[in-house]
Amino acid sequence: MENLLAGIEGMGIFLDDILVTGPIKAIHMERLEQVLSRLQDAGLRLKSEKCELFKDSVEYLGFIIDKTGLRKSKQKVDAILKCCRPKNVSELKSVLGMINYYRCFVPNTSALLRPLHSLLKKGEKWNWSKEHDKAFELIKKELASDRVLAHYNASLPTIVEVGKVYHFWD
Template identity: 40%
Template sequence: LATRMRLIKKAYQQLTVDDATADAQTIITYSGAFRVKRLQFGISAAPGIFQNVIDKTVAGIQGVLPYFDDILIAASDEKELANRLETVLHRFAKAGLRLKSDKCKFCLPPVEFLGFEVDATGIHPAKAKVQAIQDAPTPKNKQQLQAFLGLLNFYHSFLKNKATVAEPLHRLLDKNARWTWTGKHKKAFIDVKRLLSSDAVLTHYDGKKPLVLVCDASPHGIGAVLCHKLSSTQEIPIAFYSRTLSATERNYAQIDKEALAVIAGVKKFHEYLYGRQFTIITDHKPLLGFFVPKKETPQILSPRMLRWSILLNAYDYTINYRPGKEIANADALSRLPKQSTENNGSHNPTISRFTERILHE
């Protein structure tokens, strides 16, 4: 069950500012100068300040997710939800924050939040967003195709077979490719739409269930799937990840590409993996001799592999081999991942600081 609440309109103006800020916000009108004592819209720092205040207000309350003026409260049953809601309301009252009553919805079995529908079974793409993708017209040029794939990539965590299906579309976006829309592109465009349906579901993360990270690499990309292990034969996905290799990375030996897939997957899902035990699955047996936890790192490794091995030492993991035909999810993602050659984690300050600390200690 969930409750969704929204703060009143002009939520920023619920926050008072100090005298120096009030002076800086002074406005001049035909009626004179007015010193503004509350946070105003249009100030570049306002969104960050507001989010920080809301985060601190609900800090420590489980099941509460604030996003600016939108607050989601989730729980496993009505009693737990009522207790969490009461705590949130008390804190809001103490902080002087007011809610918009007609925007508050209580005890919702499914709830739509930030473009996703959340219920007891897991996380689904919102039906309206799915329909918008299904109704997208055939692109007439590279810009329109990029816009469509960008919209689709918002839900990339649900698209386990996008790598294979979207290949002709991505090839059209290559730097030197000429725009020629053929039958294979039309088929790929239709098929990639079918990948995303409102029936797609990712399971909720559960800190008590075993974690498995399945990784794989192809000549042009890397892929990873973070799963919960339910039994010896059943794994359910929490999220999918993939990206293309840069020109330099395409020249790596296969073992380096497979190792890169592991490192990229670990960095991508750092918040899930760090501080708890998990299993890495690879279809490249030689990695088992290099990335062995609690064992001295072989001195024959290249500097790059040595750095990666040291980075993995910060995690509590085991690594197992599984034949490629049994890791189809990660393999499909690696065959043609989403069009991105960024070094995963470089945009995340937490990951960057963590990586720098580990590699320089």
């Protein structure tokens, strides 16, 4: 699918899910026509009941996407917020997997999760402490925020900040 639709801007593809976007209706229509044309040329068909066209907001791969940016799916976040404290390494890995899916919405995720990751060290005895409780509740609080990731605009200035610089050569 990716090869078939390569080169069309404003698209997202995951397995058989295709997302077509555009900053204005005319560009969106142009891109949609390109996608539909290529699919037709390849002999592929779409099920109309599975298509969502001309939406202001869509849920795609656990994210809500609209004109203002990218948000977390409320249902997915609620599932994380309802998680009880992990009782063992296996449960912790499962919870961390869910949390890491939305890590782009949480500043300093690695630092916040460091106490929890310490429980995953090989040979480390499971010993959940108040420090782990604090980290677990803090990350859930951050995930509950309504932080939005704005769409990237290449025509605006871009500022890159680097927290630490490591020198691997001297």
